[in-house]
Every structure is written in C-alpha cells, then in structure tokens.
Amino acid sequence: KAGVTQTPRYLIKTRGQQVTLSCSPISGHRSVSWYQQTPGQGLQFLFEYFSETQRNKGNFPGRFSGRQFSNSRSEMNVSTLELGDSALYLCASSSTGGSGNTIYFGEGSWLTVV
Amino acid sequence: GESVGLHLPTLSVQEGDNSIINCAYSNSASDYFIWYKQESGKGPQFIIDIRSNMDKRQGQRVTVLLNKTVKHLSLQIAATQPGDSAVYFCAERKQAGTALIFGKGTTLSVSS
Numbered sequence: 001k002a003g004v005t006q007t008p009r010y011l012i013k014t015r016g017q018q019v020t021l022s023c024s025p026i027s028g029h030r031s032v033s034w035y036q037q038t039p040g041q042g043l044q045f046l047f048e049y050f051s052e053t054q055r056n057k058g059n060f061p062g063r064f065s066g067r068q069f070s071n072s073r074s075e076m077n078v079s080t081l082e083l084g085d086s087a088l089y090l091c092a093s094s095s096t097g098g099s100g101n102t103i104y105f106g107e108g109s110w111l112t113v114v
Numbered sequence: 115g116e117s118v119g120l121h122l123p124t125l126s127v128q129e130g131d132n133s134i135i136n137c138a139y140s141n142s143a144s145d146y147f148i149w150y151k152q153e154s155g156k157g158p159q160f161i162i163d164i165r166s167n168m169d170k171r172q173g174q175r176v177t178v179l180l181n182k183t184v185k186h187l188s189l190q191i192a193a194t195q196p197g198d199s200a201v202y203f204c205a206e207r208k209q210a211g212t213a214l215i216f217g218k219g220t221t222l223s224v225s226s
Contacts, residue, residue, distance in 0.1 A: 043216040
C-alpha cells in the first residue's frame with residue numbers, strides 16, 4: 001500500500017511568486033492535513049480537509065490556501081511568497097480524521113524562497 | 115499557551131541501552147497522543163500512539179506511557195540501535211478536530 005505522496009520534493013521560488021504543492025493520501029484515506037515545518041517554529045498546522053471541505057484551519061495568513069478533490073488528493077497554494085515561507089511542507093492523511101485515527105505523513109516538499 | 119513540549123532537546127545513548135524520551139503536555143482535554151520519528155530529510159514517521167483512556171501501550175521495542183495526573187508522556191525504546199538516531203516528536207490532538215500540536219523534538223543520538 002503506497003504511503004502519502006507529495007510533489008514536488010524540492011523547489012525554489014522567488015519572492016512574490018506563488019507556489020502549488022500536491023499531495024496524494026494513502027488509498028482509502030479521506031482526511032488530508034497540511035503542516036509547515038521550520039527550524040524556528042517547528043511543526044505547525046496549516047489546515048485540514050475532509051470530503052472536499054476545509055474542516056480545520058491553523059493560524060496562517062490568507063496567502064496560504066488549499067483544496068481537496070473528489071479523489072481525496074489535495075493541493076495547497078501559497079501566494080505572494082515571502083522569504084519566511086521557506087520551509088518543509090508536510091502533508092498527512094488519515095482515514096476519517098476522527099479521534100484515534102492514525103495520521104501518516106508524507107516526505108514533504110522543501111520550498112526555498114529567494 | 116497550550117503546547118506539547120519535551121524535556122530535553124538532545125539525548126545521547128550507547129547502542130544496546132534503553133532510551134527514554136519525555137514529553138509534557140498542557141491540555142487536559144487532549145485525548146490522543148502520538149510519537150513520531152523524523153530522520154534527516156524525511157517526513158515524520160509514525161511510531162506509536164495512545165489514547166487518553168490508556169496508561170501504557172507497547173509496540174515492537176517501543177513503549178509509550180501516559181500519566182494524565184501530571185500530564186506527562188514518555189517513549190521508551192528498548193535496546194537502542196544506531197538506526198534509531200533521529201528527532202523524536204510527541205504530538206497531542208484535542209477532541210474537537212484533527213490538528214496535531216507538536217512538541218519541539220528531542221534529537222536522539224546512538225553511538226556504537
């Protein structure tokens with residue numbers, strides 16, 4: 001059974017540009033969540049989607065957005081990139097996202113903003 | 115604020131020793147706790163989890179202990195191996211949703 005797949009693995013963008021990251025959850029999982037990991041702030045929750053609906057949202061500016069498709073695949077977008085957006089962006093999936101459901105992470109997308 | 119923290123940023127052990135990584139949490143409403151292992155350049159790897167109605171759970175070479183009285187979580191790794199070297203994070207999840215709150219991580223270094 002394939003794990004959580006994220007693309008691209010590495011990318012470099014320029015300040016002011018926008019970026020889209022993609023995530024394919026484990027087969028059968030309907031909940032997808034996104035996290036940002038930086039050395040200074042650690043792992044921080046961005047948002048979570050279930051059945052194409054955003055169910056939870058972390059404390060990030062509106063430049064960070066996401067969506068989920070009918071096949072549970074998800075994308076996140078960051079517009080007007082800032083240097084501080086450089087981070088490892090992690091996608092995680094679980095079956096329903098309910099309490100007690102194990103959450104599995106992908107390998108992440110490394111974003112560098114220059 | 116509410117957060118999950120770890121007592122020690124680094125832990126160095128010898129191969130074959132037992133390792134204990136500790137974590138303190140502050141939200142008594144959290145009902146689910148997870149330990150992840152993250153190797154350099156990789157995403158967090160699920161190790162073991164425990165629900166708040168349990169005190170102990172065992173896996174292969176790992177045991178998680180939950181003490182709700184003092185809001186303390188620990189991960190015990192038996193017969194630590196060099197391949198166990200990584201950063202270990204504890205995370206908690208509140209009842210209301212699925213957002214995980216992570217601690218800052220403990221770097222485990224295993225020397226042979």
